[in-house]
Amino acid sequence: MTLPLALCLVWLIAANVIAMFPSRDRHWRAASVLIAVGVPLLGWATYVGGPVVGLLLLAAGASVLRWPVIFLWRWLRRQVG
Template sequence: MTPSLILAALWALGANILAMLPSRDNHWRRAYGLIIVGIPILGYVTFQNGPWVGMAVLLAGMWMLRWPVIYLGRWTKRLMQGKTAAED
């Protein structure tokens, strides 16, 4: 197992532990921190193991942080349709 995959597995373990702890802001600060830490790890995994393994790790990360991904998709859809937040 390469060092990048070990880091990705530790990231996933840390994300699961953080999800179990109570939070006042519905885990959003933790999600932002996990994204900031996870992007370089994803690049390292892709560099060391190739694009297919990188895509698998990306999908796993998106599965774990699905609410930020859902909100990003909704925000992008709103931008493409030309709506503002006040119109919703």
Template sequence: MMSLVAALIWLVVANVTGMLPSKDYHWRNAYRLIAVGLPLLVWLIYENGPWWGLVFAVAAGSVLRWPLRYLWRWVRARVGA
């Protein structure tokens, strides 16, 4: 239960952070959110199961969509697609 509360707090903080102005286009904040969000995702899956983990991963992906796009481009360039 505590992992669900922590995940919801993370989502609120991520959305509020996205609304604030930033000089580096939020990249520094995105790195921090990822560093906190990945262990939180593991904790959420461990306590509540993979479905809640999937819900959180989708919600986090909607907040961190630009880092995911750059990661996808980087992976495609490395694979050679």
């Protein structure tokens, strides 16, 4: 197992643990930090592991952080339409 893949798995575990605890701001602050850490980590893992690994990790991260992805999708649809 490569270092970027191991760090991505730690990121996924940390994201799931953070989601278990209650939050007053509905986890938006934690989601922002996870996105800021996860994007470069995803790029590094894609560079080392290839595009298939990158797409799988992107899908895993999007499933954990689904609300920011949904809001981004809605915003993009409003901008286009």
